[in-house]
Amino acid sequence: MAGVAPQRYLTQLRVEEAQSLLTKGNLPLSDIALICGFGDQSHFTRVFGQMTGESPGAWRRARTSQRSEECAPTPATSPERFPAAPVTMTTGGRSQTP
Helix, strand or coil: CCCCCHHHHHHHHHHHHHHHHHHHCCCCHHHHHHHCCCCCHHHHHHHHHHHHCCCHHHHHHHHHHHHHHHCCCCHHHCHHHCCCCCCCEEECCEEECC
16 A cells, blocks of 8 residues: 555554454454454554544444344244254263153
8 A cells, every 4th residue: 555654554454354353253352352463452442443433342233233133034044943953962871862
């Protein structure tokens, strides 16, 4: 990127990677901070807020609630259509079904 200081560019890349991780799963913010190269969660939160205008937690909640509304289960994929298989326990070499 022309005209952007190297440190700023690296920080942008780290924040973009953090945004990706925030939307993909439920990793703790402290883990995301370390994965993306921030020294600790406090520094990550401060820099993320400066770059995006939101804290990482608020940013995740806003995107997660939007995604969960878009991905609401349909009747064809509801858990009731796929009953769980019976559980078999093993005791002393013998199988038992509860």
